[in-house]
Amino acid sequence: MIKNIINLRDKLEALLLIQENFHNDGKVADYIPALAGVSPKLMGVSVATIDGNVIGAGDHQIPFSIQSISKVFGLVMAMNRLGDELWHRVNMEPSGQPFNSIIQLEWEKGIPRNPVINAGALLVADVLTSHFSASKLAFLTFLRKLAADENIFIDNHVYQSELSHGSRNAAMGYLMKSFGNIEAEIPEVLSHYFTQCSVAMSCQQLASSLLFLANKGIDPKTNNTICSPRDAHRVNAILSTSGMYDQSGEFAFSVGLPAKSGVGGGVVAIVPGYGVICSWSPPLNRFGNSVVGTNLVSDLAEELGLSIYH
Numbered sequence: 001m002i003k004n005i006i007n008l009r010d011k012l013e014a015l016l017l018i019q020e021n022f023h024n025d026g027k028v029a030d031y032i033p034a035l036a037g038v039s040p041k042l043m044g045v046s047v048a049t050i051d052g053n054v055i056g057a058g059d060h061q062i063p064f065s066i067q068s069i070s071k072v073f074g075l076v077m078a079m080n081r082l083g084d085e086l087w088h089r090v091n092m093e094p095s096g097q098p099f100n101s102i103i104q105l106e107w108e109k110g111i112p113r114n115p116v117i118n119a120g121a122l123l124v125a126d127v128l129t130s131h132f133s134a135s136k137l138a139f140l141t142f143l144r145k146l147a148a149d150e151n152i153f154i155d156n157h158v159y160q161s162e163l164s165h166g167s168r169n170a171a172m173g174y175l176m177k178s179f180g181n182i183e184a185e186i187p188e189v190l191s192h193y194f195t196q197c198s199v200a201m202s203c204q205q206l207a208s209s210l211l212f213l214a215n216k217g218i219d220p221k222t223n224n225t226i227c228s229p230r231d232a233h234r235v236n237a238i239l240s241t242s243g244m245y246d247q248s249g250e251f252a253f254s255v256g257l258p259a260k261s262g263v264g265g266g267v268v269a270i271v272p273g274y275g276v277i278c279s280w281s282p283p284l285n286r287f288g289n290s291v292v293g294t295n296l297v298s299d300l301a302e303e304l305g306l307s308i309y310h
């Protein structure tokens with residue numbers, strides 16, 4: 001583990017320099033048109049530790065679209081609200097399919113494989129929509145509290161873009177509703193889901209806001225309990241097996257950290273007992289995971305010996 005914070009900053013700078021050669025390897029997401037305009041050259045990385053340090057390099061303070069990283073926050077809110085009943089409506093198995101695949105939903109009678117593929121996140125969005133009087137505000141308030149930053153915002157341009165290109169998510173919502181696994185009306189569920197995906201945050205804010213998952217559910221900045229130790233364990237387990245979608249096996253094999261990606265190019269990785277890494281670079285690989293973002297987490301985890309399987 002890192003003893004010297006100055007060394008950590010130097011190390012992050014050095015890792016970013018190496019990655020300058022790799023940002024041409026992926027492709028910026030364009031199925032949500034508002035994401036296509038983001039420069040492929042932006043890249044940043046932050047490390048937040050449970051003992052209070054937040055170290056960053058590159059574009060670590062620039063807000064980007066958190067996209068599927070929002071699924072982690074939504075899941076924690078739904079677990080807190082619904083308790084174990086949640087796990088009757090969504091499973092905890094890897095899907096082995098792309099994040100937006102619809103194919104298993106029909107076979108498995110409208111029960112999503114896990115809460116971090118799109119179908120599962122829509123189910124979670126239904127729980128939030130049905131159990132909060134103003135779920136979008138509750139979501140944003142939760143993030144602002146976790147990041148200790150009132151400036152976190154919803155990017156309305158991204159929201160509108162998702163809304164007008166959301167047919168596949170809508171199809172999954174209606175399919176689950178046909179099986180009786182969605183309570184609210186689908187336009188409401190989609191509106192919540194696209195809102196949470198459209199939140200903009202920086203690497204620094206994301207790393208800091210997820211520290212509770214590295215600290216048995218307690219936010220070390222405030223000592224507030226965000227979730228139970230059992231639920232922190234469960235979220236980390238799901239991120240280990242499914243957070244990088246159908247690249248999760250390879251990521252566990254080579255990196256060994258619970259992690260979640262988003263098509264905005266962000267990757268967060270939880271290091272239990274130590275802290276959180278967040279990296280960002282918009283070009284994605286074929287799994288929808290950031291090429292450079294994944295490399296950065298991988299290189300840092302290897303250099304510092306952070307794998308949870310050691």
Ligand code: DON
Pocket residue numbers: 066067068069099100118162169197261262263264287288289
């Ligand atoms: O629903 C979608 O497809 C996007 N709003 C989120 C997908 C995503 O970030 C997948 N992550 N790699």
